[in-house]
Amino acid sequence: MMGQRMRLADLPEYARVRDVAALLGLSRSEVYRMIESGELPCTRVSEASVRVPKAELTEWLRERTTGAKRATA
Numbered sequence: 001m002m003g004q005r006m007r008l009a010d011l012p013e014y015a016r017v018r019d020v021a022a023l024l025g026l027s028r029s030e031v032y033r034m035i036e037s038g039e040l041p042c043t044r045v046s047e048a049s050v051r052v053p054k055a056e057l058t059e060w061l062r063e064r065t066t067g068a069k070r071a072t073a
Contacts, residue, residue: 008058014043014051023057 006022015023020040021031034040041056 008054008061011054011057013054014045015054015057016051020052020057 006019008023011019011023017028017031017035021028024031031040035042035050035052040052041060042050042052044050
């Protein structure tokens with residue numbers, strides 16, 4: 001996926017942080033901060049690894065997109 005924009009449809013059911021970062025246009029550090037603060041849902045798959053469930057990421061994006069549209073309407 002180098003040089004291409006990541007799309008939500010391209011993500012596996014449990015996305016790696018680097019893929020979520022590419023999708024959102026953020027750094028991996030920013031995504032980890034969002035996870036640690038509880039802002040972004042995740043599933044811990046081992047002591048050192050987390051994944052973001054695609055279904056929860058989709059809902060998370062929908063809430064923010066819908067909220068942004070309502071706020072500007």
